[in-house]
Each structure stands twice: as structure tokens, then as C-alpha cells.
Amino acid sequence: MSEHVLALEGVSKQFGGLKALSDVSLRIPARSRYGLIGPNGAGKSTLINAITGISPPSSGRVVLDGSEIQGRRAHHIARLGIGRTFQTSAVLAGMTVLENVAVGAFKKLTASDAESVFALPRARRQQRSASEAAEALLDEVGLADLAHRPVEELPYGKLRLVEIARALASDPLLICLDEPAAGLNPSEVEQVGQTLRGLEKRGVALLLVEHNMKLVFSVVDELTVLHHGSVIAQGDPATVREHPEVLEAYLGSRRGE
Amino acid sequence: MNSKNLTQPRMIQNWIIAAILIALAVVPLFADSFTVRMATLAGIGSILALSLNLLYGFAGQISFGHGGFYALGAYGAALVAQNLVSDLAVAIPIAVIATIIIASLIGAPVLRLRDHFLGLATLAVGLVIYTVLNQWTDLTGGPSGMSIPTTALFGIELDSTIYHLLVIVILAVVVIGITTLVNSKVGWALRALKADEAAAASVGINVAKYKIIAFGISAGIAALGGTLYAFLDNYIAPETFGIHASIMILTMVVVGGLGSNLGAVIGGAFFISLPMLFIEVQEYQHVIYGAVLLLFILFLPGGIAGIRLRRS
Amino acid sequence: METFIQLTLVGLTTGTIYGIVALGFSIIYASSSILNFAQGDFVMVGGMTGALIYGTTQNYLLAALGALVAGVAIAGVVYFAAVKPLLARRASAIVIVMATLALAIVIEAVAQHLFGPSIRHLPPIVSGGSVQILGAAVGIQNLMVLAITIPLVVVLWLYLYRTRSGLDVRAVGVDRGAAELLGVRTRRITMGGFLVSGLLGALAGFLLTPILGATPTMGLSYSVTGFIAAVVGGIANPFAALAGGVVVGLLEVYVSGYISSSFTEVAVFLMLPIALLLRPDGFFVPKVARKR
Numbered sequence: 001m002s003e004h005v006l007a008l009e010g011v012s013k014q015f016g017g018l019k020a021l022s023d024v025s026l027r028i029p030a031r032s033r034y035g036l037i038g039p040n041g042a043g044k045s046t047l048i049n050a051i052t053g054i055s056p057p058s059s060g061r062v063v064l065d066g067s068e069i070q071g072r073r074a075h076h077i078a079r080l081g082i083g084r085t086f087q088t089s090a091v092l093a094g095m096t097v098l099e100n101v102a103v104g105a106f107k108k109l110t111a112s113d114a115e116s117v118f119a120l121p122r123a124r125r126q127q128r129s130a131s132e133a134a135e136a137l138l139d140e141v142g143l144a145d146l147a148h149r150p151v152e153e154l155p156y157g158k159l160r161l162v163e164i165a166r167a168l169a170s171d172p173l174l175i176c177l178d179e180p181a182a183g184l185n186p187s188e189v190e191q192v193g194q195t196l197r198g199l200e201k202r203g204v205a206l207l208l209v210e211h212n213m214k215l216v217f218s219v220v221d222e223l224t225v226l227h228h229g230s231v232i233a234q235g236d237p238a239t240v241r242e243h244p245e246v247l248e249a250y251l252g253s254r255r256g257e
Numbered sequence: 258m259n260s261k262n263l264t265q266p267r268m269i270q271n272w273i274i275a276a277i278l279i280a281l282a283v284v285p286l287f288a289d290s291f292t293v294r295m296a297t298l299a300g301i302g303s304i305l306a307l308s309l310n311l312l313y314g315f316a317g318q319i320s321f322g323h324g325g326f327y328a329l330g331a332y333g334a335a336l337v338a339q340n341l342v343s344d345l346a347v348a349i350p351i352a353v354i355a356t357i358i359i360a361s362l363i364g365a366p367v368l369r370l371r372d373h374f375l376g377l378a379t380l381a382v383g384l385v386i387y388t389v390l391n392q393w394t395d396l397t398g399g400p401s402g403m404s405i406p407t408t409a410l411f412g413i414e415l416d417s418t419i420y421h422l423l424v425i426v427i428l429a430v431v432v433i434g435i436t437t438l439v440n441s442k443v444g445w446a447l448r449a450l451k452a453d454e455a456a457a458a459s460v461g462i463n464v465a466k467y468k469i470i471a472f473g474i475s476a477g478i479a480a481l482g483g484t485l486y487a488f489l490d491n492y493i494a495p496e497t498f499g500i501h502a503s504i505m506i507l508t509m510v511v512v513g514g515l516g517s518n519l520g521a522v523i524g525g526a527f528f529i530s531l532p533m534l535f536i537e538v539q540e541y542q543h544v545i546y547g548a549v550l551l552l553f554i555l556f557l558p559g560g561i562a563g564i565r566l567r568r569s
Numbered sequence: 570m571e572t573f574i575q576l577t578l579v580g581l582t583t584g585t586i587y588g589i590v591a592l593g594f595s596i597i598y599a600s601s602s603i604l605n606f607a608q609g610d611f612v613m614v615g616g617m618t619g620a621l622i623y624g625t626t627q628n629y630l631l632a633a634l635g636a637l638v639a640g641v642a643i644a645g646v647v648y649f650a651a652v653k654p655l656l657a658r659r660a661s662a663i664v665i666v667m668a669t670l671a672l673a674i675v676i677e678a679v680a681q682h683l684f685g686p687s688i689r690h691l692p693p694i695v696s697g698g699s700v701q702i703l704g705a706a707v708g709i710q711n712l713m714v715l716a717i718t719i720p721l722v723v724v725l726w727l728y729l730y731r732t733r734s735g736l737d738v739r740a741v742g743v744d745r746g747a748a749e750l751l752g753v754r755t756r757r758i759t760m761g762g763f764l765v766s767g768l769l770g771a772l773a774g775f776l777l778t779p780i781l782g783a784t785p786t787m788g789l790s791y792s793v794t795g796f797i798a799a800v801v802g803g804i805a806n807p808f809a810a811l812a813g814g815v816v817v818g819l820l821e822v823y824v825s826g827y828i829s830s831s832f833t834e835v836a837v838f839l840m841l842p843i844a845l846l847l848r849p850d851g852f853f854v855p856k857v858a859r860k861r
Contacts, residue, residue: 319663319667321667321670366842366845366846367842367845369846370845370849372661372662372663373603373604373662373663373665373666374604374845374849375663376604376663376666376667377604377666377796377841378841378842378845380670380793381793381797381838381841381842384793384838385834385835385838385839388834388835388838389835392831392834500674500789501674504670504671504674507667508671511667541678541682543674543677543678544674544675544678544679544682546671546674547671547672547673547674547675547678548671548675550667550671550674551650551651551668551671551672551675554651554655554660554664554667554668554671555651555654555655555668558660558664
């Protein structure tokens, strides 16, 4: 594993005349926890989409564990080792909680489609271990007893945890969480925080996009602040907190709202 | 539609399907030949419904043109029967595989479309297939149709009872095949992409590839139904396969309940037999398909299977 | 050269009629994001009603009015029976399209039972043959089609782009949710879109019956052609859709004239996947960079 799990170099994104991201660069050390904050509309989700291949960058490089991934298709990037959650909860309706998490390990089901369709032993074995691993993950986040419920039955707070478990199921190098605390009550937020702080021993790096400052500062080692698509501050929480431009960005944008 | 429907086949549903299949299989023991033919046709209807249920119920991709694949299967079989040998053992593989290939080629560009645009593109596909079959008189006999000389399997001629059993056996194989598929890795991929394509991609599922796989397999199963239909009456004509066939198949699945194999089996068997169950219906069958489809969309979007699941 | 002009003029006429159908499609799509599969049946109802009324009263004006009223009425049926309840339930787009398709089948079958399958005719608006343009003979009826369509298009344009309520209509087409929040009465607009499309469809039917005749089963084929025309031109923009109709009409006559008439249907159908793949927003609409 190279020193940095993810490196962005000069990433920009243009939509027609609108420049959503300007020359964003950052480095996330392997197995570390990294934050991405900024006022609404700063470009945080755009950046996540650029990294994960949903909406590739217009220019710049995205390097995952030493290989360039910008321009590759989303499912390919996922297979290379990035898991993610979505801002609007993207659980899979029509499947149980367990299936939702097991599907996260899809890339590990290396038996071919044909083997799987004919229910050959290797394929079934892989699916079984994916399900078992999913159960273990659900146990970790405290949802084991809900494993066989349809996922639509879960309250919103628990859906977030299901998504995080799904993102972890593939043993990624990095997971990108897009505002996991949105819409959660304080005890649920704490639960998320606990899970995130525990990521280090799994060897998974974290990129956390969040508005909830308390959560961010209690979890991450380093962060980047975005404003109007550009980086205005980078560093550890203590430094960033004091940064005058950051305060300006938050206070200023609140005035404008 | 009704998101409370679990799209995973449940054990009880499978047992009921087995019971239905056994009931269908024993029909020749005590019924006249008209009833036997109706029961055979019912089996074919179930196969058609299952094909669209796989694509739309499990993978979430709509097709308003499935009558076209039904047609390709029937005409493929007729062409094989007239030009090679009139034998199911040869006709089925050729017609089904040819249809899967054609469907995959069509599917690749068409499946990039979403929702209603996909529906209309598939409608156009169904109409093109119908028009070509109707007008390419040299190849297909045009509106006067084509005949299939004999109904034989590996050289042995089949009477209507044996043929009926063959169709039911094939139906059973289709049910088992689809159930296995849905529980497999491919099934996970399809159900995931139906639920949320971006989320599916984020776990490494190649959404475009699996959509085409679903489309191809679904078309192949519909073609299988078409082949069996061709050998049933030993005669096919384009009018069986126009837009109304596509609507009929759609009605089967919506009424039966999306995502439910049991619903598809029941809906399929019922709607294809409708003109024969009630002779007076024959003239009005098209109105009935449309009206029933509309009523279910408005008042029972989960279909019949939807009622069951809500109660349990 | 004469043939080319002849073909072109015929193509322009049928193309304009397709364009009016496509216009109706597009108006409904632009004001509600619904693809209305019963659009072709508006055409059929207009043509059949017009022919029927003329058949009994020999009064052209009455037949025309009857056709338009029938078109609006059937559009109302589609809206109130299927679209309104499904929109209220926030059903997905595909379900609503399915419902319009189902309703189209029902309307067609009912019409077939009421009127019988034979072709109905109407005499042309102005009797007495043709006029010479650029060395080719053009039926007066064909010119009438253009003469009626042009002011129609102008009025529509003025409405959509120069009036306040026209602005509301365009807003709903762009973003229904946002328009609702801004206080635009979206349901009124959707209903209005349907009724106007019914009117336009019936008009198209009335105009084409003297040329091509009317049968109860022609609805679906006009729906498909009208839809293809709208997609080729640009379904979200009524005028682009109209232009798309003209293109389809011209394509039809050229294929029929220079290749073979049995290929026309397939050629038109093939325009759909080609358009959807190359320019999904339509050829007559400026290409817009999409934000995902």
C-alpha cells in the first residue's frame, strides 16, 4: 500500500459555464480519517462524485493507492477499493437488511455469472460467506436482530448504519461518507461517531463529508475546507478551526442565506 | 409500485407454484382435447409472464414490446421447422439463442434509457418486429402466416397429451431456473440495480452489463414461449404477436404482481386462456386487457400477489 | 425534379399533421413530464367524429366543431380517469405511461365497436383539386393544412413565451416540484395541457381525414409516429417537436418514393433509437451540458 490511499491533484469540474470545483488538491494517508467540510454549495458532493466516478473531473488527477482512477467508470472504481454512502439514503428497497449489506461485498463474488446462475458450489460458497460476513458487520453496528427484516421497515437513523455497513463489506481501502449524520438524533450521531472511530483498526481510510462539526472534529485527523469549489484551508482540526478564511466562509454564508 | 413487496421468492409461493404445475400436468387424465389445449396454452402464458416478470419485476426494466420476442421465438421455430427439421430439439435452441443474441444487440443501446423512454423504445422495437414479420412475405408468408409441419422431439412425434406434459415440464424448469437466478449473484445485481443504480455501481456492480443480461435472458424465455406456441397449433400468423400481445403480457405481470413468480404464473395462465374460457370474450379481448390493466394500475398496483403479502 | 417537389410538398403536408400530433405530445410532456400514449386516439376521435357528423348533417362547420369538442372530451376522459388519480398518488412516470397506453387500447377497441372497422372519409375543405406550385400539382387541402397550422403555431408561441401563464406552463415542464413550491397551479396546468392536446390532436385528425381517411385502429400508429417525431425534434420543446414531425413526414415520402413503400414504417421506427442515441434531447434543441 502506498503512503497515501487517495491523492487529488488539481481536480476541477465544470458544468457548462459553472465551475463547481477549482483546482482541488489533497492527500489522505492510508488508514487515516479525513474530513471535508464547507458551507452549502461548496462542492463537497461534487468532489465525492468526482472521486467515485459518478461525475468524472473535467481536469486533474485522482490517484487511488498509486493508480490513476479519474475517468474510469463508477463500478470499476468501486472494485478498485472505494466504498461510499450517499447524501440521500440509498438503501436497496425490496431486499432485506442482511442482503443490503451482503451486496456490498459484490466484488468479492469472483465466481462467474454462469457459475452463479447454475448454482455451482463455488458461487454458492462465496455468497454464503458474503452473507456471514454481512451478519458480522451488522452485529458490529448493533443491527444483528434486524437482519432479516425488509430494509424499508427500518427507521431513518438505522438506515445510515446499514449503508455504512454495506460500504465496509467489500473491505475497501477508503470509504467516502456523504453527510452520514444528516437527519439523525444526537444518540444516533454518537453511534455513527463510534463506528467511524473504530475504522482505524479495520485498516480502512475514511473521507467524511459532514456539516455536523462536533462529529467531524471528534473523528478526523486532518481536514480540507471547501468554499465555492476551492480549497481555502487544510490541516488538523485545531489549525483549521482558527483559520480566519474558514470562519469568514461560514459566518459570511450564513449572513447571505 | 408497491414497495412493500419483497421481490425474493418465498418458500410458500414456491410450494403453491408446484401445486399449480401438478394440477396442470394431470389435466389430460380427465379432460377433453379442447381443455387440454387450453391448459397447454395456459402453461405457455405462464412462461411469457415469467419472462417479463424477470425483467420488470426483478430488474426493474420495463418492456412494452415483449410480444416481439414472443414472435421471434415462434417465427424462429417456424423457419427452422420449414427449412431444417420440424423438431423441437432443434428449433428450441436455435430460436431461443437467436432471440437472445438479437435482444442483447438491441438492448445495449436501448437500455441506456430510463423509465418511460425505455418503455417507448421497447414499444417501437416490438412494433418493428411485428411489421417486419408481417411484411417480409417471402420469408414469413406475411399475413397468411407459416405452418409447422410436425410436432416432434428427437424424431419422435408427440401427441397432444405428451406435448402438454412437455410444456409443463419446461415451465417447471423455467420457474426453477428463474428462482435460482434471482437468488444468485446475478439476481443480487439485478435487484440492487432496480433499487438504486448509483448504489449498485458503488458496490462494484456493472449496471449496464447486468441490464443487458436480464434483457437477453428475459427475451430468450419469451422466445421459448413462442416456440412452444408454434408447435402447439402447427400454425402461426402475425396477428397473434402485435402490440396486443405485448399488452397482454404486461397485463399478466401487473395483475399477477410485479416481482412475484406465483403472480406471473397465475396471471399468465389466466390471461392467455381468457378468450377460450369465455367464448363471448374473444371479440372484446383487447378491451379487456386494456381495461383490466388500467383498473389494476389505478386500484391494485401491487397486483394479486400484493394482496397476499400484505395480509401475511 | 418534379417528383422531388411533388414528394416534398406531400411530405410537408403529412409532416405538418404529424407535427401537430407531436406538438400535442410535447405540450403534455412539457407541462407534466408525462408521455401520453392516447395522443393518437385524440387524432382518431377527431377524424371519426368529424366524418360521422358530416355524414349525417352535410355541414362542414358542424363537423369541424364536433371533432374539436370530441377531442377535448376524450382528452378530458384520459386526464380525469387515469392521469389525475395517478399524479395525486405520486405514481412513477412509467406507471402513468402504462395507464395511458392501457386507456388507448380501450378507447380504440370501444371505437371499433361503435363505428365498425371501415374507413371513413371527409371531403376536403375547399373542393376543386389542385394548384400548380413550382411545376408540381398540389392539392388545395394540403395547402389548407399549412395555412391553418402556421397561425396556430404563432399563437402558441406568443402564449408560451409572451404571457404570464405561458411562463408558468414552461416552469412546470422544467421542474414540477419547484413550480409547485412557487405557487404555480400545476394540476390546472397539466389538465390544460391535456385539453389543449386533445384539441390539437382532433384538429390534426380532422385535417387528415380528407387526405388519408379515418379508421378506429389508426390511433396507436399515430401515437407511435407522433412520439417518434417529438423525440426526433425535441420532446420538451413544442416547436422542436413540430419540426420533428415535418422531418418524419418528409422521410416517409422520400423513402416511399425513392426506395419502396414497404420500408417506410421500419425507416420511421429506426429514427427512434437513432435519435435517442445521438441526440436524446432532440435535433432541433440546442445541446445542453447536463449536470448529473
